[in-house]
Amino acid sequence: MTTAAVFGTGSWGTAFAAVMADSGTDVRMWGRRPEVVAAINAGRNDEYLPELALSSRISATSDPEEAAAGADIVVLAVPSQTLRDNLGTWGSALPGNADVVSLMKGVELGTTKRMSEVIADAGGVDPQRVVVVSGPNLAREIAVRQPAASVVASSNAGAAQRVADACAAPYFRPYTGPDVIGTEIAGATKNVIALAVGMAEGLGMGDNSKASIITRGLAETTRLGCALGGEAVTFAGLAGVGDLIATCMSPLSRNHSFGVRLGQGMTVDEVIAVTKQTAEGVKSCTSILDLARHHGVDVPIIEQVDAMITEGKAAQDVVDALLSRPRKAETG
Numbered sequence: 001m002t003t004a005a006v007f008g009t010g011s012w013g014t015a016f017a018a019v020m021a022d023s024g025t026d027v028r029m030w031g032r033r034p035e036v037v038a039a040i041n042a043g044r045n046d047e048y049l050p051e052l053a054l055s056s057r058i059s060a061t062s063d064p065e066e067a068a069a070g071a072d073i074v075v076l077a078v079p080s081q082t083l084r085d086n087l088g089t090w091g092s093a094l095p096g097n098a099d100v101v102s103l104m105k106g107v108e109l110g111t112t113k114r115m116s117e118v119i120a121d122a123g124g125v126d127p128q129r130v131v132v133v134s135g136p137n138l139a140r141e142i143a144v145r146q147p148a149a150s151v152v153a154s155s156n157a158g159a160a161q162r163v164a165d166a167c168a169a170p171y172f173r174p175y176t177g178p179d180v181i182g183t184e185i186a187g188a189t190k191n192v193i194a195l196a197v198g199m200a201e202g203l204g205m206g207d208n209s210k211a212s213i214i215t216r217g218l219a220e221t222t223r224l225g226c227a228l229g230g231e232a233v234t235f236a237g238l239a240g241v242g243d244l245i246a247t248c249m250s251p252l253s254r255n256h257s258f259g260v261r262l263g264q265g266m267t268v269d270e271v272i273a274v275t276k277q278t279a280e281g282v283k284s285c286t287s288i289l290d291l292a293r294h295h296g297v298d299v300p301i302i303e304q305v306d307a308m309i310t311e312g313k314a315a316q317d318v319v320d321a322l323l324s325r326p327r328k329a330e331t332g
């Protein structure tokens with residue numbers, strides 16, 4: 001019997017806990033808010049996933065030691081920019097022999113580290129034990145057991161296989177792979193492209209415009225990921241184009257919805273004020289742009305999203321800037 005600990009009781013931490021429970025894995029969740037912990041122990045997490053009745057295989061605690069004790073797999077699902085501080089607080093509770101899974105889709109501000117690098121760095125975890133799960137996995141669809149697939153990536157094939165075994169459910173199909181860098185860059189960057197697509201939708205643009213941003217967004221995501229050491233094939237797969245389509249097209253995506261509001265004319269601060277959950281692209285656009293500049297990669301859409309988020313550039317000016325760039329060959 002596999003036992004997993006899930007750190008983070010938000011949408012995806014809870015939905016992934018439910019997937020693992022449906023796979024036959026016992027799950028203990030750690031949450032910082034006592035009312036959410038109590039709700040989970042009563043079989044619900046209504047604040048994040050009101051449609052989900054939790055399995056009796058899932059329990060919760062506010063004590064990180066209790067959550068992690070004896071876990072074969074530790075799953076991390078807190079907002080990306082909080083991971084380092086969290087690991088500083090409870091990283092020492094993680095069992096030395098557990099596989100450590102990142103569900104997070106962000107790049108750390110300041111350091112430009114991917115989440116697997118932060119886990120190794122701040123959690124003292126051997127990179128051979130780090131696994132990344134990423135794909136078209138909108139939590140609210142998974143919570144009602146709609147079929148979806150995902151990528152379980154690790155440089156250690158055994159670790160990827162163990163995690164895939166612990167989350168394979170009748171409606172959730174994990175595919176293993178070795179490309180940690182590509183999987184993480186694809187997951188973090190699609191959030192930024194979804195902000196741009198949402199912004200276009202908010203301006204009243206239709207499917208041609210959105211498909212154009214998605215496709216050119218995939219081109220710059222692939223360029224960046226490959227420059228960092230990722231494999232091009234990853235960007236054509238579930239963690240790449242699969243997640244990009246889901247996030248850019250779905251009203252369930254927080255990043256997409258954030259972009260729609262910007263396109264409708266709200267300011268960044270106004271949107272933040274009405275956004276309760278994590279929209280990772282809002283913070284990671286700057287760290288991803290920093291990564292791209294450091295590696296000399298041209299990322300015009302990410303650059304414009306960053307200007308919209310950090311400088312308050314107007315949505316229409318973003319569109320004008322993108323359309324007035326010098327023309328070039330599509331593959332260039």
Ligand SMILES: NC(=O)c1ccc[n+]([C@@H]2O[C@H](COP(=O)([O-])OP(=O)(O)OC[C@H]3O[C@@H](n4cnc5c(N)ncnc54)[C@H](O)[C@@H]3O)[C@@H](O)[C@H]2O)c1
Pocket residue numbers: 008009010011012013014031032033048077078079080082086103104105106137138139140276277278280
């Ligand atoms: N929701 C999805 O559909 C989905 C799917 C795949 C991946 N992800 C990724 O999973 C990660 C988590 O997203 P989510 O949807 O669960 O977010 P969420 O906003 O629903 O939940 C975040 C959780 O972290 C907690 N939290 C917030 N600040 C914290 C802090 N400083 N310390 C500790 N805990 C803190 C919140 O209380 C909440 O329990 C993100 O990187 C996201 O991109 C989300």
Ligand SMILES: O=P(O)(O)OC[C@H](O)CO
Pocket residue numbers: 105135136137138139191194243246247252253254255256278279280
């Ligand atoms: O709601 P978002 O925008 O964080 O996207 C959720 C997932 O990453 C989709 O796979």
